[in-house]
Amino acid sequence: MTKKIAVLGAGSWGSTLASVLIENGHDVTLYTNVVEQAAELNEEHTNEQYMPGFKYSEKLRATTDLEEALTDTDAILFVVPTKVTRLVAKQVKEVLAKLKQRPLVIHASKGLEIGTHKRISEIIHEELTDQYCSSIVVLSGPSHAEEVARHDITLITAASEEEKAAKQVQDMFTNNYLRIYTNTDVVGVETGAAFKNVIAIGAGILHGLGYGDDAKAALMTRGLAEVARLGMAYGASPLTFMGLSGVGDLIVTCTSVHSRNWRCGDQLGQGKPLDEVIEDMGMVIEGINTAKAAYDLSREEHIEMPITEAIYNVLYNKADIKEEISSLMTRDSKSEVIGKRK
């Protein structure tokens, strides 16, 4: 059944998911806060800064007017960088209060809020409350906009505490190149999504320094052990980290040339200063902020996350990368524990 859907955020992922929804027969309005980008999408049907060379359907309408995007909408899809999620949610609440609407809310962002360490669904729920949002569903998993846009096969997860809402989102997005699995472990799915970006920066660093495949496999495996350790402390199921939003997304982000987080690490490993990496990327590198949130959280909760701490030191304390790797390699010998150490 055709749904009216407002997609908030016209970066690479927002514009690609908007395209998928249009191909699936839905009525989509794409909201951006940049006037020139809306004009380019409406007139040229392109989004050169974020999806160079990609041509969008003429059915895709972009607007900078949030009220226009939200009027009569059945669902809202948030796909903005984590750091602006709260701001955008506050703006959405004002409009929904005026329109007296209570749509289904979906989000596809990956990160944690610096300071509060809140997950994205928590931020959105805190702002919209049950009054302006019928349910929240998280869309996550190994998926790069560049591949979904060319209809490569992609499998992702729709997670919600309310299974019915997750199933609705599964129906909305499923087609012959995009397959969606439902899940009820929202904490596990969002934790895996946020922290894999930090580990991917580490994988990029190893590549940039010329380390081999053994080192990368070690980083991914022990990195996932840290992510799972933290997630389980918040009630996530350890099995979720074996799934698409866990190991699946970790693999793709630690190995794909499309990954902004991996590319950031690769350039750092080759000696490029962080501020230049950020400037040249021109797109969000979520793992940088998440590294800070994860480091703070691991300290507060007394959860051992040595790889995350090393990456935090490189990003925030200008630590020498080789010295951080040496410190990791010379830690006391351990047993291979995934959960919290006694």
Ligand SMILES: NC(=O)C1=CN([C@@H]2O[C@H](COP(=O)(O)OP(=O)(O)OC[C@H]3O[C@@H](n4cnc5c(N)ncnc54)[C@H](O)[C@@H]3O)[C@@H](O)[C@H]2O)C=CC1
């Ligand atoms: N690009 C990808 O393949 C994937 C990205 N994601 C996640 O999706 C989220 C968004 O990522 P991308 O689209 O890749 O980012 P991007 O860097 O390509 O684009 C970000 C977009 O957000 C917009 N924006 C910034 N502040 C805004 C505001 N206040 N109001 C409205 N729009 C605003 C920018 O104008 C830009 O269009 C991130 O959390 C990312 O981790 C998840 C899966 C795949």
Ligand SMILES: O=C(CO)COP(=O)(O)O
């Ligand atoms: O989440 C992603 C792939 O699943 C996108 O990763 P990057 O933000 O590193 O490009």
